[in-house]
Amino acid sequence: MAELIAQLALNTLALAAAYALVALGFVLVINAVGAVNFAHGDLVVAGGFIAVLLGQWFDLPGVVLAPAVLLLAGTLGLILSLLAYFPLRRGPPVGIYVSTIAVGVMLQNALLNIFGAAPRRGPSLVEAAPLRLGEIALSTQAIATIVAAGVLVLGLHLLLQRTQFGRRLRATAQDPLMAESVGIDTRLTIALSFIVAAALAGAAGLLLTPLHFVSPHDGAALILKAYVATVIGGWGRLHGALLGALIVAGSEVIGATLLSQPAAEALLYIVLLAMLWLKPDGLFGEAAGRRA
Amino acid sequence: MLPDRVLSFDRLLGSALLAVALLAVLILADSYLLRLLAIAGCYAILAIGYQRIFGELGVLSLAQGAFFAIGGYVTAILGLRWQLDGLMLLSAAIAAAALVSVLVAPPMLKLASHYFALASLAVAQLVLLAAVNLEELTGGANGLSSLAPVQIAGFAIDQGKPLTLAIWLLAACCAVAFWLPGPLALLRRHVLREAPLVGEAIGLGTVRWRISAFAFSAACAGLAGGLYVQATGVVAPDIAELAVMINVLAMSVIGGRGRVSGALIGAVLLAFLPEALRFLGGWQLFAWGAAMLLMLLLAPGGIAGLLESLLARRETPVPTVQSSEPRDNGGTLQIEGLSKRFGGVIALADVSLAIGEREIVGIIGPNGAGKTTLLNLLSGFQQADSGTMMWRGVDLAGQPAHRRAPLGIGRSFQTDQLPGDVTVMDAIAAASPERFRLDAARRQAMGAVQRLGLTEFAATALQDLSPATRRLVDLARALAAAPSLLLLDEPTSGLSAAERDTLLRVLRQLREDGLSLLLIEHDVGFLLALADRLLCLDQGRVIAQGPPQDLAARTGLRRFFGRWAVS
Numbered sequence: 001m002a003e004l005i006a007q008l009a010l011n012t013l014a015l016a017a018a019y020a021l022v023a024l025g026f027v028l029v030i031n032a033v034g035a036v037n038f039a040h041g042d043l044v045v046a047g048g049f050i051a052v053l054l055g056q057w058f059d060l061p062g063v064v065l066a067p068a069v070l071l072l073a074g075t076l077g078l079i080l081s082l083l084a085y086f087p088l089r090r091g092p093p094v095g096i097y098v099s100t101i102a103v104g105v106m107l108q109n110a111l112l113n114i115f116g117a118a119p120r121r122g123p124s125l126v127e128a129a130p131l132r133l134g135e136i137a138l139s140t141q142a143i144a145t146i147v148a149a150g151v152l153v154l155g156l157h158l159l160l161q162r163t164q165f166g167r168r169l170r171a172t173a174q175d176p177l178m179a180e181s182v183g184i185d186t187r188l189t190i191a192l193s194f195i196v197a198a199a200l201a202g203a204a205g206l207l208l209t210p211l212h213f214v215s216p217h218d219g220a221a222l223i224l225k226a227y228v229a230t231v232i233g234g235w236g237r238l239h240g241a242l243l244g245a246l247i248v249a250g251s252e253v254i255g256a257t258l259l260s261q262p263a264a265e266a267l268l269y270i271v272l273l274a275m276l277w278l279k280p281d282g283l284f285g286e287a288a289g290r291r292a
Numbered sequence: 293m294l295p296d297r298v299l300s301f302d303r304l305l306g307s308a309l310l311a312v313a314l315l316a317v318l319i320l321a322d323s324y325l326l327r328l329l330a331i332a333g334c335y336a337i338l339a340i341g342y343q344r345i346f347g348e349l350g351v352l353s354l355a356q357g358a359f360f361a362i363g364g365y366v367t368a369i370l371g372l373r374w375q376l377d378g379l380m381l382l383s384a385a386i387a388a389a390a391l392v393s394v395l396v397a398p399p400m401l402k403l404a405s406h407y408f409a410l411a412s413l414a415v416a417q418l419v420l421l422a423a424v425n426l427e428e429l430t431g432g433a434n435g436l437s438s439l440a441p442v443q444i445a446g447f448a449i450d451q452g453k454p455l456t457l458a459i460w461l462l463a464a465c466c467a468v469a470f471w472l473p474g475p476l477a478l479l480r481r482h483v484l485r486e487a488p489l490v491g492e493a494i495g496l497g498t499v500r501w502r503i504s505a506f507a508f509s510a511a512c513a514g515l516a517g518g519l520y521v522q523a524t525g526v527v528a529p530d531i532a533e534l535a536v537m538i539n540v541l542a543m544s545v546i547g548g549r550g551r552v553s554g555a556l557i558g559a560v561l562l563a564f565l566p567e568a569l570r571f572l573g574g575w576q577l578f579a580w581g582a583a584m585l586l587m588l589l590l591a592p593g594g595i596a597g598l599l600e601s602l603l604a605r606r607e608t609p610v611p612t613v614q615s616s617e618p619r620d621n622g623g624t625l626q627i628e629g630l631s632k633r634f635g636g637v638i639a640l641a642d643v644s645l646a647i648g649e650r651e652i653v654g655i656i657g658p659n660g661a662g663k664t665t666l667l668n669l670l671s672g673f674q675q676a677d678s679g680t681m682m683w684r685g686v687d688l689a690g691q692p693a694h695r696r697a698p699l700g701i702g703r704s705f706q707t708d709q710l711p712g713d714v715t716v717m718d719a720i721a722a723a724s725p726e727r728f729r730l731d732a733a734r735r736q737a738m739g740a741v742q743r744l745g746l747t748e749f750a751a752t753a754l755q756d757l758s759p760a761t762r763r764l765v766d767l768a769r770a771l772a773a774a775p776s777l778l779l780l781d782e783p784t785s786g787l788s789a790a791e792r793d794t795l796l797r798v799l800r801q802l803r804e805d806g807l808s809l810l811l812i813e814h815d816v817g818f819l820l821a822l823a824d825r826l827l828c829l830d831q832g833r834v835i836a837q838g839p840p841q842d843l844a845a846r847t848g849l850r851r852f853f854g855r856w857a858v859s
Contacts, residue, residue, distance in 0.1 A: 036406040087589050092486065097352050097409055098545060099588050105538050105581030113574040220534050224417060227410045262425045269414040269421075276411050277399035 003136045008253060014142035014211065016242075016249035017149030021204035022222055023229040023241040024156060025197035031173040032193035035093035039080055039104035041223030042111075043198050047073045047205025048122055048214030049111055055123030062125040062206055063148065073202020074195040076107075081194035086187065104219060111216040122209025145207045152203055157238055159196070169193055221265070225252075228272045293713050295479040296730055298551070301604040303471055305596060306552035310464050313556070317456045326456050327523070332563035333459035334520040339543040339555035340466045341512025344505045346541070347550030348478065350485035351401070351502055355412035357537030358419040359389040359510040363517025368436045368527040369429065378442035378449060382518045389514025390507050401502040416537060423529040435528030442522050451523060459519050466512055467552045476721070476730040478550075479714070481505075483722045486711030493671060493705075494723035494773060495697035535577070542584045548596025557595050622649040622806055623684040623700060623776045625670075630679030632665055632832075639665040641832040643679070647777070652799070652809040654819035654840070656852050657829035663812040664706070666829070667779050670810070671703045672696050683777065697723075702775030704766045706782045706812075712755030716746055716765050719754055723772040740768040744798055760787045764795070771802075778802065780811035784818050796822060816856045820844065828852050 022044055029037045050072050054065045084099035125144040130137040160166035168189045171179040180186050205214060225248050233244030248268065255264025313329065320326055342356045363385035370376050370384055392415075400411045423430050430436070441448045442455070449455050481501070484491035488498055521527045530536075543562055548554025569576050591598050625647040632640040640662045647653050655663050668674040670681060672693030681688040683699060691699065710719050720737035721730065741750050744764045754762055763786060770778060783799075784792050792815075799809060799822055813819050819826060820840045828835040828849055835852075836843055843849050845858040 030406070036409065038409075083585065091592075092350060093406070094350050094352050095588060095592075097406065098541060099585055101538070101541065102545075102581045102585040102588065105584070106578050109575065109578040109581065113578070217534075220413065220417065224410065224414055231407075262421050266418055266421045269418050272414050273396070273399070273411060276407060 006136050006138065007142075008257070010138055010142045010146075011211070012246075012249050012253045014145040014207075015253060016246040017146045018204045018207040019225055019229055019249050020242050020245035021149055021152060021200045021207070023226040023233070023245050024153065024238070025200035025204075026223070026226040027230055027241060028169075028193050028197040028200070032169060032190050033085065033089070033096070034173075035085075035096040036100070037080070037085075037194070037197070038097055038100040038223065039084070039107060039219075040100075040197070040201055040226065041219030041221070042104040042107040043073060043076060043080070043201035044205045044208070044222045045111060045214050045216060045219050046076055046107055047202030048209040049115055049120070049205070049216075050202060051122040051206040051209050052115070052120045052214070060123065061127050062123045062210065063144065065123060066148065066203065066206060069202050069206045070199040073205070074199035076202070077194040077196075077198020078191060080198065081191050085190070085194065089190075108216050108219055115216065117215060117217065119213035119215040120209070121213050122206065124210045125207070141210055145211070148203070149207060152200065153238070153242070156196070156200070160238075165189070165192060224269065224272075228268055231272060231275055293479075293482055293711075293718075294715065295475040295482065295718065297604055298600070299471070299475045299478055301600045302551040302553050302596065305599060306467055306471075306556060309553060309556040309560075310460070310467060313460050313560075314457070314464070317453065317460055323452055326452055328563050328567075330451070330456040330459050330523040331520065332559045333456065333463050334516045334523060335539070335543060335559035335562050336463045336556050337459075337466050337512050337519065338516035338540055339547070339559055340463070340470055340552055341509035341516070342540050342544055343509075343550055343552065343555050344470065345502070345509040347544055347554070348481040348485065349502060349505050351505070352409040353412045353506065353509065354409055354534075354537055355393070355396075355415045355419075356509060356513050356540045357534065358412075358416040358532060359393060359513035360517040360520070360536060360540075361419050361423060361532035362389045362392060363514030364521040364527045364531050365423065365430055365517075366514070367518035367521045368439055371439055371442070372436060375440065375443075378444040378522075381442060382515060385518030386511045386514040389517070390511040393507050393510030394503065397503045397506045398499070401499055401506065416532075416534065420529065420532040420534075423532040430529070431527075433529060435526055437526040439521065439525050439527075449522075451525065455519075455523060459523065462515065462519065463556075466515070467556075469508075470552050474728060474730065476726065476728060476733050479718055479722050479730065482714065483711060483719070486713075487709050489673070489705065490709045490711075490723075490769070492673070492693040493697065493703055494769070495694050497692065497694040538577075539580070542580050544594075545584050546587050546594055548594030548598075548600075549592070551594075551596045553599075554594050554596040623808065624648050625777060625808070625810075626680075626682040628680045628682075630666070630669060630681065631677050632662075632669060632674065633677055638832045640669070640676075643829075643832070643834055645827060645834070645837070647808050647810055649808060650803050650806060651825065652803055652811070652823045653825045653827060654823035655810070655812045655827045655829055656814075656816060656819065657835075660831070661829040662832040663829055664781060665832075667703065667781055667810075667812060670696075670779055671701065697773050697775070698725075700774075700776035701779065702770035702773050702777070703779035704763075704770045704781060704783060706785070708759060708762050708766070710754050710762065710766060710769065713753055715751050715753055716757070716768075717741060717750045719765060720769045720772045723769045725773060737768075737772050740771040743771065743801075744768045745794060760791050763787065764791070767795075767798075775807065777808045777810065780809065780813075782812055782814065784813060784815045792818065816853055820856060 026040050047069055050069050051062060051065060054068055080103050084103045085096055088095040088099055124141060126140055128140040131140055131143065168184045171184055172186045172189045176186050208214060229241055229244030229248045232247055233240030251268055252264050255267055317329060338360055345351050345353050366388045367381045367385045371381055396415055400408050424433055441450050449458055480496055484496050484498060484501060491498060539562055543555060543558025547558025566576055572579055587594055627643060627645040630640055630643040657663055669676050672691060676689065683701065717734055717737050720740050721733040724733040724736040726733040726736055741747055744767060746764060746768060749757060749761060754765060767783065783795060787795060823840050825837060826840045826843050827837045836849055844853045844856055850857045
């Protein structure tokens with residue numbers, strides 16, 4: 001029993017760690033450009049398939065492949081911003097929603113044609129035996145997932161708080177015109193935020209594949225989970241997104257154990273709608289209306 | 293955008309396309325082609341509905357596919373269990389979809405746009421989960437099949453020619469319903485989409501307009517779903533998948549946003565292109581996404597928009613004569629103890645103020661004094677924490693922003709909020725009290741245009757004007773609603789000396805005409821020449837109020853008046 005509970009808790013944390021990366025990238029773009037990147041879920045899936053492919057080619061553990069996945073997914077983010085964001089940045093945000101949906105459709109169908117619809121498993125993060133704590137055996141996969149995500153979140157935190165890029169990003173998010181007038185190249189800043197967001201999405205894909213598999217159709221569910229985590233955690237806060245991801249993963253693992261997987265998913269969406277109705281500011285408050 | 297041109301060309305092209313489709317149904321004998329045409333008709337109805345919420349109001353709903361699925365499943369389930377009459381089945385499909393939309397809309401449509409898009413995606417995922425997992429009801433992954441042909445008054449409407457004809461006749465009905473509100477409503481939806489604040493200020497209730505548009509789109513989707521299931525004879529979870537939604541979006545974007553003709557072009561392409569593009573195999577959807585992206589980048593009006601710019605008449609309609617402006621004059625505003633905080637910051641503290649008929653009151657004070665907050669409370673964009681605002685004996689606190697224009701309160705904006713692609717005349721016409729007729733609204737608009745000396749710009753798009761001229765247009769826009777109290781936010785900023793003098797003359801004339809004015813202004817000289825009374829605000833408090841010359845002479849108020857202080 002103790003082992004089951006420990007393992008369940010560990011799995012929840014691992015899933016939450018991956019979701020947190022998805023949610024952080026999602027929020028990063030919203031804060032930088034004031035519009036949702038609807039291809040974000042598909043970028044996570046793409047990251048998963050990049051990991052699957054690299055795993056097949058090189059037969060290396062996921063941790064070693066991670067830099068390559070980050071780089072390739074980041075490149076996808078750059079391409080996305082060039083195709084779907086910059087040409088339309090002067091128009092209303094809905095244009096960007098639709099253009100990112102279009103790119104997401106292209107990405108999803110490219111993956112579908114190359115890999116097929118069946119869920120695929122990516123390379124394990126590490127090759128190691130389960131960790132034994134007395135009676136209890138713990139999955140090293142889950143532990144590695146948590147550690148890897150923790151490293152990335154810490155890296156993001158330092159990037160946003162300690163570097164020039166972070167300061168520029170925050171200035172651009174607050175007031176693009178003002179940022180431009182003090183000499184910030186807002187286009188470069190925005191392109192970089194797309195790259196970082198996509199790299200985080202790719203990393204999340206890499207972390208998700210060994211335990212949860214990926215299939216090309218997962219994008220919509222992933223972006224919704226990121227959104228639920230963000231709505232629960234509030235916009236623009238690192239710890240909010242982390243807590244939101246934990247709640248989403250917890251309800252998914254516990255709901256799937258007690259009820260069924262579809263029932264858990266449905267419950268998540270119902271909670272989302274109820275929250276938007278009753279408490280649209282997030283649990284920690286910030287006016288929903290002010291983010292256009 | 294010229295709403296009459298967009299709409300008249302859309303009516304022309306859309307009617308022609310509908311006529312061709314109906315003719316094709318009558319002539320064609322090939323059952324395979326008829327079947328494709330039937331499916332195209334269902335898509336057309338689905339997309340026509342979507343044009344109202346997404347195309348015209350610019351609200352990205354991702355639930356249109358879900359409403360289609362609801363219509364489909366309701367038809368199939370009721371048809372199999374109780375063999376209801378066809379009209380009953382389709383009515384049930386429409387009612388079910390519309391009902392769900394009205395239930396989920398109020399909480400969702402109040403939200404900022406991306407919240408709405410994602411919340412509607414959650415609704416869509418819920419419908420998909422229900423379709424796959426509620427096996428007792430929906431048949432699960434296998435769906436429901438062997439539906440009998442629909443019966444209407446005892447006659448079976450067979451698949452093939454009769455059903456296809458019925459589908460296209462219903463598509464024509466949807467097109468007529470779409471066109472019915474006319475060009476003035478189209479113009480107002482455009483303003484609401486491009487400039488929501490102005491929309492509220494001219495009396496359009498954003499949420500109400502959105503809910504009715506959302507319900508219309510859902511009703512069309514429900515009907516389309518019901519017909520689609522009749523045309524194919526089966527229903528399965530794939531009609532609830534996101535791919536359907538993507539197709540709807542693609543039909544609208546590729547065919548032409550906000551237009552029936554766009555929906556029809558998109559629907560025919562969606563139904564017939566897969567045949568032509570069979571060589572692409574699994575890459576068809578990829579190509580569909582790429583086409584959508586290209587359209588967005590190169591031709592935002594879609595194919596219908598391209599045809600319009602090629603074929604439609606180009607001359608802009610000449611504005612006609614002014615009509616006398618109806619005005620029920622006068623009114624007094626009584627503000628008592630008004631307070632507003634933002635978190636820990638006090639924006640307004642216990643502000644009291646009265647404005648009489650034909651009175652001009654100016655507000656001065658440093659940045660952050662609470663001037664704009666006061667205007668926002670009066671125009672309903674923000675809610676006061678305490679205090680009362682009585683206007684003509686009505687407490688404004690209970691009146692949302694869009695109700696205040698009909699009450700006779702107008703406002704101009706400090707920063708440019710008007711949409712750039714409409715003409716001066718139309719930007720003002722959108723705000724006129726006229727309800728249905730664009731030409732009457734334009735005639736009324738011309739009154740305000742002449743008053744501010746903008747006649748030469750009447751047919752110019754706003755984006756081609758200087759910022760100063762656009763400010764005058766915004767003032768004319770506020771005047772067009774025939775207000776009795778006008779709230780002006782920094783009306784002189786950015787104006788040249790000559791424009792400033794024109795404005796001074798116009799505002800004095802307004803007072804002669806019976807209006808009361810409340811204006812925020814940094815140009816103290818302008819206020820000294822214009823205002824009957826001044827209010828000095830600092831850190832949310834009224835420091836002093838009284839006749840301008842008296843205040844300017846007070847030593848304690850020197851910092852408010854700068855070089856205009858009388859010493």
